[in-house]
Amino acid sequence: MKSQTRSWQFAGVLSLYLLICGVPLLAGLGYSLGYSLGLTGLLSQGFTLVHWQTLLQDTDAWRSMGYSLLVAAISMALSLSLALGVAWLHELRSQNTLRRWLLLPLAFPPLVAGFSWYYLLSPSGFLSRLAFHLGWIGGIEAFPVIVNDFPGVGLVLTHVFLVFPLFALLFMHQSAKVRMGALWQVAQSLGSKRSQFLRRVYIPLQLRKAELLIRLYAIFLIGTYEVALLLGRSSPRVMTLYITDKLGRFNLADIPQGHAMLVVYILLAGVLAFGGIKKYRIL
Amino acid sequence: MIAVMDFQKKYGNEIVLDGVNFVLEKGKTLCVTGASGSGKSTLLRLLAGWESPDAGDFRIAGKSMLHIPPSQRKVVYLSQEPLLFPHLSVAKNLSYGLEIRRLPGKVVRERVGELAQRLGLDTQLHKMPDQLSGGQKQRVSFGRSLIIEPEIFLLDEPFASLDHQTREEMQVLFGELRLTFSMTTIFVTHDIKEALMTADQLATLKGGKLTVFDQVQDFLASPESGARKELDFWTRIQQLQQHEPQQ
Amino acid sequence: MMQKTLNTLIIIFLALPLAALLYLSAVKFWVYPDLLRAHFSLEFWSGLGGTYSGLTSSFALSLLMATSISLTATGLGFFFSAFLLLVPGRSTWLALSFFPYLIAPVSFGALLQTYFVRFGLSGSTGGVWIAQLLFVVPYANILLSTFWNRHIRQLYQQAITLGARPLQALSGIILPLAKPWLGLSLLQCFLISWYEYGITRLIGIGKVQTLTVGVMHYLNEANPHVAALAAILLVSPVVLLGAISYIVVGKLSLQV
Numbered sequence: 001m002k003s004q005t006r007s008w009q010f011a012g013v014l015s016l017y018l019l020i021c022g023v024p025l026l027a028g029l030g031y032s033l034g035y036s037l038g039l040t041g042l043l044s045q046g047f048t049l050v051h052w053q054t055l056l057q058d059t060d061a062w063r064s065m066g067y068s069l070l071v072a073a074i075s076m077a078l079s080l081s082l083a084l085g086v087a088w089l090h091e092l093r094s095q096n097t098l099r100r101w102l103l104l105p106l107a108f109p110p111l112v113a114g115f116s117w118y119y120l121l122s123p124s125g126f127l128s129r130l131a132f133h134l135g136w137i138g139g140i141e142a143f144p145v146i147v148n149d150f151p152g153v154g155l156v157l158t159h160v161f162l163v164f165p166l167f168a169l170l171f172m173h174q175s176a177k178v179r180m181g182a183l184w185q186v187a188q189s190l191g192s193k194r195s196q197f198l199r200r201v202y203i204p205l206q207l208r209k210a211e212l213l214i215r216l217y218a219i220f221l222i223g224t225y226e227v228a229l230l231l232g233r234s235s236p237r238v239m240t241l242y243i244t245d246k247l248g249r250f251n252l253a254d255i256p257q258g259h260a261m262l263v264v265y266i267l268l269a270g271v272l273a274f275g276g277i278k279k280y281r282i283l
Numbered sequence: 284m285i286a287v288m289d290f291q292k293k294y295g296n297e298i299v300l301d302g303v304n305f306v307l308e309k310g311k312t313l314c315v316t317g318a319s320g321s322g323k324s325t326l327l328r329l330l331a332g333w334e335s336p337d338a339g340d341f342r343i344a345g346k347s348m349l350h351i352p353p354s355q356r357k358v359v360y361l362s363q364e365p366l367l368f369p370h371l372s373v374a375k376n377l378s379y380g381l382e383i384r385r386l387p388g389k390v391v392r393e394r395v396g397e398l399a400q401r402l403g404l405d406t407q408l409h410k411m412p413d414q415l416s417g418g419q420k421q422r423v424s425f426g427r428s429l430i431i432e433p434e435i436f437l438l439d440e441p442f443a444s445l446d447h448q449t450r451e452e453m454q455v456l457f458g459e460l461r462l463t464f465s466m467t468t469i470f471v472t473h474d475i476k477e478a479l480m481t482a483d484q485l486a487t488l489k490g491g492k493l494t495v496f497d498q499v500q501d502f503l504a505s506p507e508s509g510a511r512k513e514l515d516f517w518t519r520i521q522q523l524q525q526h527e528p529q530q
Numbered sequence: 531m532m533q534k535t536l537n538t539l540i541i542i543f544l545a546l547p548l549a550a551l552l553y554l555s556a557v558k559f560w561v562y563p564d565l566l567r568a569h570f571s572l573e574f575w576s577g578l579g580g581t582y583s584g585l586t587s588s589f590a591l592s593l594l595m596a597t598s599i600s601l602t603a604t605g606l607g608f609f610f611s612a613f614l615l616l617v618p619g620r621s622t623w624l625a626l627s628f629f630p631y632l633i634a635p636v637s638f639g640a641l642l643q644t645y646f647v648r649f650g651l652s653g654s655t656g657g658v659w660i661a662q663l664l665f666v667v668p669y670a671n672i673l674l675s676t677f678w679n680r681h682i683r684q685l686y687q688q689a690i691t692l693g694a695r696p697l698q699a700l701s702g703i704i705l706p707l708a709k710p711w712l713g714l715s716l717l718q719c720f721l722i723s724w725y726e727y728g729i730t731r732l733i734g735i736g737k738v739q740t741l742t743v744g745v746m747h748y749l750n751e752a753n754p755h756v757a758a759l760a761a762i763l764l765v766s767p768v769v770l771l772g773a774i775s776y777i778v779v780g781k782l783s784l785q786v
Binding site for chain 3: 010013014017018020021022024025027028029031032086089092093097098100101102103104105106107108109110111112113115116117119120124126128129130132133140161165216219220223224225226230240243244247258262265266269270273274
């Protein structure tokens with residue numbers, strides 16, 4: 001009797017867990033998949049692959065996906081390079097002041113970071129005015145457009161502002177943990193030059209140890225939304241903007257494509273994350 | 284007196300305990316030897332109440348313990364690691380069992396002081412567990428259990444993680460404590476020497492079956508206990524030493 | 531020398547956004563190319579009690595929401611992470627909770643939207659609260675599952691074996707040991723909710739005015755000065771927390 005009660009309690013808690021941590025995501029994903037296959041929704045007429053075909057033929061969708069991946073890759077590469085450099089210089093000479101400043105961006109939600117950088121980089125923004133007062137430019141039109149631009153300079157810069165400090169702090173911490181200074185001394189005594197040590201020991205070691213976090217942050221950047229909303233452009237636009245635009249349109253025919261892209265985005269994030277995540281023993 | 288009757292336990296298709304029976308008198312120590320994975324720890328976990336047997340019974344003074352929750356069995360399980368509560372001082376670790384029983388503060392202090400003195404821990408009471416040596420941690424662990432005067436101690440290779448010297452010291456200390464406190468103990472070990480030093484009664488677990496030996500000689504002679512092999516080894520060493528040419 | 535210059539440049543890069551926000555919140559009629567000579571005014575700040583009292587109520591709403599979500603999610607996360615220890619195939623179950631680390635909140639909002647509309651939760655504070663909670667609980671669950679290991683379980687069993695009832699073992703042994711994890715979870719969950727915009731926008735459909743929604747609202751109204759004020763309110767709790775811990779403890783508690 002007692003063990004039967006226990007079994008019920010166990011099943012009850014497991015159901016509650018599923019209800020909170022599994023059902024919403026899976027139900028939402030199921031709905032989006034169903035919508036994209038014509039099984040549900042306002043214009044549903046039964047199973048069809050036409051919306052997926054439209055998505056696959058939509059160059060805007062492909063550009064959106066490619067643009068998201070590109071922006072994330074460039075932002076990540078710049079952030080990691082800067083963080084590796086800062087952590088290495090810190091290793092040579094400890095800079096506690098810098099360490100404190102590195103914590104500041106952690107207080108910035110992406111929305112606020114996007115807003116601040118927009119007003120710093122826009123043609124009428126701070127840097128443009130500063131350039132004008134320094135006599136570098138003659139007026140607002142002479143300042144290069146780096147917000148809502150195609151290469152996404154402002155977008156990438158804001159990402160670097162958000163991501164690089166965290167990695168710099170992480171690399172400093174890792175350096176201390178593996179006693180990088182001592183390793184550098186050993187390498188020197190073995191005849192290694194600085195560039196050789198950096199290339200063969202410092203960079204691979206740091207990146208390997210931070211691999212999981214790098215992966216997670218890359219996924220985070222692929223899903224960028226608030227920053228892209230403020231600093232990105234309408235074409236090409238990042239995936240999350242493509243999805244919200246399509247889902248929020250008055251043209252009902254666009255909605256299934258939005259759902260199809262949502263499914264693609266979630267699958268992409270899943271593949272990028274779980275392709276090798278087991279080895280980190282997080283789960 | 285404690286009695287274990289026809290204990291059975293399976294994990295999937297694997298039979299871990301297959302009709303284990305024994306009786307142990309109050310104040311006595313039963314040493315159970317056996318290879319790794321022979322089910323020694325499972326036996327202790329069943330007695331402690333962490334798991335339920337598939338069949339059989341376990342009685343203390345004639346009363347079945349199977350439906351009594353672990354916290355009310357008065358059966359203390361001590362493992363290889365001392366498992367001291369890391370956020371509590373030595374004194375607080377020792378008094379834990381009394382405090383949760385809401386004994387008056389004065390009584391708790393007296394008993395802790397008295398026990399600490401007997402265990403040679405009176406100067407360590409204010410320390411935190413991470414400031415103690417391995418042997419000291421085990422003393423605290425013993426003390427923390429002794430203070431609540433349990434019916435049975437279940438010791439699961441308690442000295443396995445200690446260095447050789449500390450291990451011997453602890454074996455001697457255990458020998459003293461079990462006599463002083465008249466501890467009823469089931470002591471699991473794979474160390475034959477330790478088993479011989481500490482046991483009143485010897486047993487071996489193999490293939491899910493527990494063989495209890497009435498005499499030490501039976502234990503030593505039994506191929507199942509593994510004692511024969513160990514004795515042969517030492518005899519050979521002794522013979523080698525005798526034949527070694529004098530320098 | 532070169533290192534010092536580089537450090538200075540990095541510090542400027544890190545400090546610029548905050549400086550820009552402070553500046554924007556303290557000027558009005560900001561016409562090009564005004565910079566040092568501008569119409570400095572504390573009008574927007576003083577308006578917090580009157581003209582812009584909407585921001586104060588947004589601040590209160592965000593604070594209330596983030597605090598309650600953080601407490602609930604940490605509680606549930608702790609409970610679930612402990613429970614999952616008992617479940618065979620723990621890692622598979624735990625994998626379900628991994629999604630907040632992977633997908634953007636706005637996508638989660640997009641997935642939930644239809645159900646929230648159907649259940650009449652769209653556009654309500656309660657709806658936003660539930661949607662954010664559904665995003666934050668799995669996060670807390672994953673974070674707190676790193677606390678539970680064999681050793682903690684053994685300590686719990688040790689307490690029980692010494693006669694403690696499960697609640698006594700939980701309050702006397704487990705919770706004190708879990709304090710750093712619980713603190714981290716409370717902080718992280720608070721920040722996720724405090725910073726959240728995507729879910730709130732899609733589920734709240736503009737009717738639930740949290741601070742982040744307020745920032746975007748004023749930006750869309752082309753009023754960067756009040757938006758900056760709202761943004762400072764968003765950033766300030768964490769900056770203040772860091773500053774206080776630096777002063778009180780003598781060093782930043784967030785030291786990595």
